[in-house]
Amino acid sequence: MSEEARLVVWVRGQVQGVGFRWFTRARALEIGELSGFALNLDDGRVQVVAEGPRAGCQSLLDWLARGDTPGRVDGVTEIWDTPRGGYDTFAIR
Template identity: 40%
Template sequence: MQNLRVHLIIEGRVQGVWFRDSTRRQAIELGVSGWVRNLPDGRVEVLAEGAADKVGKLADWCRHGPPAARVSRVIRDDEPWRGDLGAFAVRYG
């Protein structure tokens, strides 16, 4: 099984709609490591790694997010897997 690391920037109405916690729950359900955080400009950033198919499912989920979110764009950068991320968490600040 191939591992993958992905960096996502999610744009749209993605803050104040439970995007971070919903992303964390999705990642934990999929067995993906990493983190999610709000950016000062209103976007959300995700860094995730794990089995390529699971990381792909999380990235696909981020294209719509939770019900109250309105995602307008997702910028995705696939990166080599490093194996240095812990349990998926919400980061603050």
């Protein structure tokens, strides 16, 4: 059985107004078994919260950090934690 995890990521760069949150949601759904959200922050970053199998969370983090995303990713900061629950799907906020 896969270990469950919570991943919180802050993505810096040109990541607002380019469909970044929508592509992040699509990628999370493609990976499967992930719930959470992608949210634009007032300072220009996007916050991504994902809960699910640790391997799935890692796959999403790798995709975010690789820069194979809309816009331009200058860097990511992540925190790993234990899942808190409360998400039915992967949403855009």
